Amino acid sequence: MAILTILHYPDPRLREAGKPVDAITDEVKKFVGDMAETMYAAPGVGLAATQVGVALRIFVIDIADEGEPSALQVFINAEIVEKRGKIEWKEGCLSFPGASENIDRAEWVKVRAKGLDGELFELEAEGLLAVAVQHENDHLDGKLMIDKLGPLRKRVLHRKMLAGAN
Numbered sequence: 375m376a377i378l379t380i381l382h383y384p385d386p387r388l389r390e391a392g393k394p395v396d397a398i399t400d401e402v403k404k405f406v407g408d409m410a411e412t413m414y415a416a417p418g419v420g421l422a423a424t425q426v427g428v429a430l431r432i433f434v435i436d437i438a439d440e441g442e443p444s445a446l447q448v449f450i451n452a453e454i455v456e457k458r459g460k461i462e463w464k465e466g467c468l469s470f471p472g473a474s475e476n477i478d479r480a481e482w483v484k485v486r487a488k489g490l491d492g493e494l495f496e497l498e499a500e501g502l503l504a505v506a507v508q509h510e511n512d513h514l515d516g517k518l519m520i521d522k523l524g525p526l527r528k529r530v531l532h533r534k535m536l537a538g539a540n
């Protein structure tokens with residue numbers, strides 16, 4: 375496995391949408407392994423393929439607390455099929471090092487995706503997991519957390535990222 379380079383805002387590759395994965399080949403499996411290793415090394419709770427410059431609809435999430443056994447969840451060709459409620463969550467993103475922003479999200483989602491075994495599954499998620507699914511799925515549409523901020527916060531974060539030692 376290998377640790378991949380995480381792209382930082384405002385890298386234009388973060389704006390590319392991911393294409394659906396046709397077949398879960400050995401290459402895809404290896405890539406997902408690398409994504410997981412990269413996420414754990416960062417460390418982060420989620421990582422989308424476009425954040426490492428690969429325009430495919432794949433993201434990984436692990437929301438296990440420190441001290442808990444890891445619980446990797448792999449989402450291939452995910453679709454959010456239902457959303458409910460509203461929650462404000464303080465989010466970070468590995469493509470925005472050091473930033474944390476209050477973002478409005480649905481508080482509950484139902485997501486349909488394929489796992490690494492190629493089987494379709496449905497997952498109902500709330501709280502942190504629901505937020506992470508929405509955040510990572512946005513990445514695969516080329517959408518970033520900065521897009522969800524008001525004009526002032528957007529400008530401040532943009533400037534901070536340009537000034538940061540990316």
Ligand code: NI
Pocket residue numbers: 466467468469509510513
């Ligand atoms: Ni992110």
